[in-house]
Amino acid sequence: MKAVVQRVSEAGVTVDGVEIGAIGTGLVVLVAVERGDGEGEVTRMARKIAGLRIFPDERGRMHHSVRDLHGGVLAISQFTLAANLEKGFRPSFDHAEEPNRARMLFDGFCQRLRGEGLEVATGRFGADMRVRLINDGPVTFTLSFTPGGAE
16 A cells, blocks of 8 residues: 655646535545555554654644644545556556455545544545645645554
């Protein structure tokens, strides 16, 4: 499972010109479910993102989590993060999980974030989406958990 985590001052997602999800201060999380991922990776990823201390304290040091700030998460399923770009010029998506299973695990990821006490907005799985955000910092991180890996 892979994720790109961006600290934002606001963000939203539209489908067919209609905004379907928006947050103020918080995180935009682009998530790819890869073949072999399961509940363990979903749980570890949600717990890690909820606890990431990447928001500044009064001295400007990264000390607070999105949970500490009662911020939101805009979670977007992003299978292209699973692309293999090593050969040629066309991405291979052989590592991406098949859509039905990926949707189930992505939905589980969002539920686990809610279980961590976070408000979660989402895009629409498989839709052509437009994501807008104001990256705060900019602060951007990548996370990757392999099946069966330790935290």
